Amino acid sequence: MSQYPSASGQMAKTEVVNAFMRGVYGWMSGGLALTALVSYIVINSQALMQMFFVVDPATGTASMSTLVFILLFAELGIVFYLSARISTMNPATATGLFMLYSGLNGLTLTPILLAYTAESVASTFFISAGMFGAMSAYGLLTKKDLTSWGSLLFMGLIGIIIAMVVNMFMQSSAMAFAISVIGVIIFLGLTAYDTQKLKTMGENVPVGDTAAIRRGTILGALTLYLDFINLFLMLLRLMGDRR
Known part of the structure; x- marks a missing residue:
């Protein structure tokens, strides 16, 4: 008879994690x-x-205006603020900031998307979604x-950021290709690592605390959103057909 409460408790825990x-x-x-x-x-x-944006009428390419650079810094501020303060933040505020970030990202990604054909953007998106x-x-x-993956992936991420900054001056196509390939590997690894971490968070979320659950889901959504967007951009650089 002692098995029944245990099985029932395990089922309830699974349902909580699935809902989270x-x-x-x-x-x-x-x-x-x-x-x-x-x-x-x-x-x-x-x-x-x-x-x-400043659009070149001859090529149709777009470059960012000063306002968009300001919005890029605003996006970074939102990410850092959400990550640091979400445990004490009002759930509605956290949700609003996440959606604001998502909207701003749609704006700042526009010149990158314009550099590629619509067909290659769409196909890369679906490939990214599958991976x-x-x-x-x-x-x-x-x-x-997968805990042991964390430090290795973080070091790889820092390395990619440094390499991208260096390549802004070198303009090496070979380095750009290597960065994109390694970036795909790193963000695929981060996707698995972050998902398992979120599963653990769901297992420990206080049952019945709707505010804590909402804050946790928003933080998790932001984490996986960043993994997906960066994976998509790395694949787009590798597979995308430029206009």
Whole structure:
């Protein structure tokens, strides 16, 4: 008879984790949808393009205005603020900041998306979604502890950032290719690592504390959103057909 409460408790815990992860994926999907919508609206609005970007009439390429650089710094500020303060933040505020970040990202990604054909952007997105889904499922279902991946992936991420800054001056196509390949590997690894970490968070979330659950799902959505967007951009640099 002692087995029944244990089985019932395990089932309840599984349901809590599943609900938590559904919330994470749901908000992440909402953020990606908003990013795509904002980019689509800006690209198809001549007035908005002229407001935020300097467009070369000969090539159709767009460069960022001073305002967009300011918005880029605002995005970084939102990410750091959310990550540092979310444990004490009002859940509605956390949700609003995440969606604001997603919308701003749609704006600042516009010149990158304009550099590639619409077909290659769409195909890369679906390939990214498939790879992301596979690695996230691995992180969710594997019994292997991925904690040891964390420090290695973080060092790799720092290395990529440094290499990208250096290549801004060197303009080496070979280095750019290597950065993109290594970047894909790192962000796939981060997807699995972060998913497992979020699963553990879901296992320890206080049952019945809706505010804590919402804050956790928003932090998780932001984490996986960043993994997906960076994976998409790395793949786009590798596979995208430039206009």
